[in-house]
Amino acid sequence: MKTQVAIIGAGPSGLLLGQLLSRQGIDNIILERKSGEYVLGRIRAGVLEQGMVDLLREAGVDKRMDEEGEVHDGVELALDNRRVRVDLAGLTGGKTVMVYGQTEVTRDLMEAREVIGGRTIYEADNVQPHGLESDSPYITYEKDGETHRLDCDYVAGCDGFHGVSRKSIPADRIKEFEKVYPFGWLGLLSDTPPVADELIYARHERGFALCSMRSSTRSRYYIQVGLDEKVEDWSDERFWEELKRRIPDEVAEKLVTGPSLEKSIAPLRSFVVEPMQYGRLFLVGDSAHIVPPTGAKGLNLAASDVNTLYRLMVQVYQKGRTDLIPNYSATCLKRIWKAERFSWWMTSMLHKFSEEDDFNTRMQQAELDYVTSSEAGLTTIAENYVGLPYESLE
Numbered sequence: 001m002k003t004q005v006a007i008i009g010a011g012p013s014g015l016l017l018g019q020l021l022s023r024q025g026i027d028n029i030i031l032e033r034k035s036g037e038y039v040l041g042r043i044r045a046g047v048l049e050q051g052m053v054d055l056l057r058e059a060g061v062d063k064r065m066d067e068e069g070e071v072h073d074g075v076e077l078a079l080d081n082r083r084v085r086v087d088l089a090g091l092t093g094g095k096t097v098m099v100y101g102q103t104e105v106t107r108d109l110m111e112a113r114e115v116i117g118g119r120t121i122y123e124a125d126n127v128q129p130h131g132l133e134s135d136s137p138y139i140t141y142e143k144d145g146e147t148h149r150l151d152c153d154y155v156a157g158c159d160g161f162h163g164v165s166r167k168s169i170p171a172d173r174i175k176e177f178e179k180v181y182p183f184g185w186l187g188l189l190s191d192t193p194p195v196a197d198e199l200i201y202a203r204h205e206r207g208f209a210l211c212s213m214r215s216s217t218r219s220r221y222y223i224q225v226g227l228d229e230k231v232e233d234w235s236d237e238r239f240w241e242e243l244k245r246r247i248p249d250e251v252a253e254k255l256v257t258g259p260s261l262e263k264s265i266a267p268l269r270s271f272v273v274e275p276m277q278y279g280r281l282f283l284v285g286d287s288a289h290i291v292p293p294t295g296a297k298g299l300n301l302a303a304s305d306v307n308t309l310y311r312l313m314v315q316v317y318q319k320g321r322t323d324l325i326p327n328y329s330a331t332c333l334k335r336i337w338k339a340e341r342f343s344w345w346m347t348s349m350l351h352k353f354s355e356e357d358d359f360n361t362r363m364q365q366a367e368l369d370y371v372t373s374s375e376a377g378l379t380t381i382a383e384n385y386v387g388l389p390y391e392s393l394e
Helices: 012-023 036-040 050-058 063-068 088-092 102-116 236-246 298-319 322-350 359-373 375-386
Strands: 005-008 028-031 070-072 075-079 082-086 097-099 119-121 125-130 138-143 146-151 154-157 175-190 200-203 209-213 219-226 260-274 281-283
Touching (some): 012 028, 075 359, 219 236, 322 375
Parallel strands (some): 075 200
Antiparallel strands (some): 075 082, 125 138, 138 146
């Protein structure tokens, strides 16, 4: 087989890239290690930046998002029993975010790919890129007991943090930057109405909490837990009681509880690899960077990478602009480091780092007091939350 762009990974970033390329007549094939059902079963975030919403519209997969997604023009900070609203639209000239689950984004992209006849090879085992520094890269993989070869012009590594793409780059050709936080998020998904119309980020002496949602009937809640905690030790009842302790009393009184559909603990880390390109391989999304979920940036950063690579490939195939290829990594990293900073900053302000009332705790309080009492401070949150503008390749 031969294609122009081989995409490793059929998550939302791989599928979105494939959809955008196909609409521009650029041939692509997606290879995915898992089954389509498994990919759809992943429970992930659901806050989409303005830029990602616009990109999904450009990809022609906005119909169900517009019908079922919820536009949010604000977000709340809860500091013990004090609530502060961040007016996203008012502070950014009308920009908003869309609450629409990543699972639904993935489903829409899968269906759109099927409609256009795009090829996705699921359950492709032992995927291995070759010849990445040559003019003729190719990928080998195993399917149904046979080894196959896919020749291509370029390879897009959309296969996540644990995927093969980044591991295909020699260790002496990349540099990794990482910060591991001393806690994780215990998340619970339930078919219960959200406790509020907007997301609530809560800082409390017992630890951070987040009240989020997937729709008007499905909620997602998180609480900060230690890295030694186990999901099995957290019954639904224990989770709900702890959540109520960490959110304002008036919010806790309105909380509707119910059986969990899913519970999991996610450790928090910041991670970036530089550069994001090796020969004809381009790293996209989690294969190149991870952010703490506090800033709602993970999926949105992946979309930012997709936007850059998509526009690069259009320039290459439609205008012969191969001179822009070396610009990919630097273009992506400008926005990535800004998002990493915002996610680190939000995490640092809102989480409990020590059992002691120490210097850092006082600094957190001072930072929050300033940010929530200053229009400039609230604007900083709003601008970053709705998403900074995409960077240009030139």
